[in-house]
Amino acid sequence: MSSPEIPFVKGHGTENDFVLVADPDAALDLGPDEVAAICDRRAGIGGDGLIRAVRATAVADAPAGAEWFMDYRNSDGSIAEMCGNGVRVFAEFLLVEGHLPAEAGDGRWIGIGTRAGVKRLRREDDGRWTADMGSWSVVGGEDALGRGADAIVEVPGLDVPRPGLSLDLGNPHTVVALASAEELDRAELHRAPSVDPVPPNGTNVELVVPLDAVDLDGDATPDIGEIRMRVHERGSGETRSCGTGACAAALATRAWAGEGAPDVWRVEVPGGDLVVTVGQGSSATAGSVYLTGPAVLVARGVLGGL
Numbered sequence: 001m002s003s004p005e006i007p008f009v010k011g012h013g014t015e016n017d018f019v020l021v022a023d024p025d026a027a028l029d030l031g032p033d034e035v036a037a038i039c040d041r042r043a044g045i046g047g048d049g050l051i052r053a054v055r056a057t058a059v060a061d062a063p064a065g066a067e068w069f070m071d072y073r074n075s076d077g078s079i080a081e082m083c084g085n086g087v088r089v090f091a092e093f094l095l096v097e098g099h100l101p102a103e104a105g106d107g108r109w110i111g112i113g114t115r116a117g118v119k120r121l122r123r124e125d126d127g128r129w130t131a132d133m134g135s136w137s138v139v140g141g142e143d144a145l146g147r148g149a150d151a152i153v154e155v156p157g158l159d160v161p162r163p164g165l166s167l168d169l170g171n172p173h174t175v176v177a178l179a180s181a182e183e184l185d186r187a188e189l190h191r192a193p194s195v196d197p198v199p200p201n202g203t204n205v206e207l208v209v210p211l212d213a214v215d216l217d218g219d220a221t222p223d224i225g226e227i228r229m230r231v232h233e234r235g236s237g238e239t240r241s242c243g244t245g246a247c248a249a250a251l252a253t254r255a256w257a258g259e260g261a262p263d264v265w266r267v268e269v270p271g272g273d274l275v276v277t278v279g280q281g282s283s284a285t286a287g288s289v290y291l292t293g294p295a296v297l298v299a300r301g302v303l304g305g306l
């Protein structure tokens with residue numbers, strides 16, 4: 001018996017890649033096995049995740065205030081609350097497919113529903129998208145120094161366990177600072193790091209190495225921080241980028257740097273560059289954050305029907 005035909009688009013944001021499917025009326029029944037089969041890089045289309053675009057009116061628990069809901073699934077079929085690269089690619093997909101008015105591409109903010117609430121997005125003049133990722137916080141609150149308490153992280157390929165900081169960006173992250181680019185290269189992130197205590201719903205793990213901070217105005221205070229990052233994603237393994245992870249990595253590095261640390265961070269990932277801007281009034285442990293990066297659609301096709 002043949003399977004139904006499902007039109008799809010393939011896209012990526014800094015090489016974090018997704019299969020996107022429009023399902024306005026929530027008519028598709030895509031369970032974890034189907035999602036994993038579609039995301040399989042040899043037997044399927046291949047992707048770090050599958051994103052289903054559903055009208056919010058067709059989703060029982062969609063947050064109010066957005067016409068479209070992003071149903072994000074990891075490549076193993078598990079559900080995630082939020083995806084920072086995915087939500088930009090999702091916005092570009094909606095625009096190109098004609099599901100948003102053309103003016104939505106003119107730099108005005110649009111709302112997109114996610115399991116982590118409604119996110120505002122804006123298309124920049126250069127075609128990148130900025131996502132207002134909303135609020136973030138350090139898991140477990142502050143220690144006596146006003147910083148987050150450490151988790152202990154064992155990273156395959158690295159000798160001794162390292163301290164890590166767990167943050168909530170709508171989805172969970174644990175960030176570990178390494179001493180050198182050599183250590184970053186040595187980490188074997190195709191295997192999952194172990195985190196103790198692990199946040200209740202698991203975690204994505206980011207490894208970061210600070211690069212040189214940039215002093216644009218010559219006042220001896222860095223204006224832009226720069227870090228290099230690799231990630232092991234919950235439900236997808238090592239990926240070439242993670243948008244929520246880039247935000248977590250910049251926020252953790254900013255908290256570790258302390259007073260006077262920059263609010264703007266360039267995050268270099270294997271798949272490209274992202275910019276993270278910490279919202280005004282954010283403390284070392286909570287606030288708001290913006291993510292800017294590319295959203296590229298590369299192909300369209302039809303699943304099934306064979």
Ligand SMILES: N[C@@H](CCC[C@H](N)C(=O)O)C(=O)O
Binds near residue numbers: 235
């Ligand atoms: N790559 C995404 C995050 C996708 C979800 C993540 N694997 C999770 O389970 O939380 C991003 O760009 O943020």
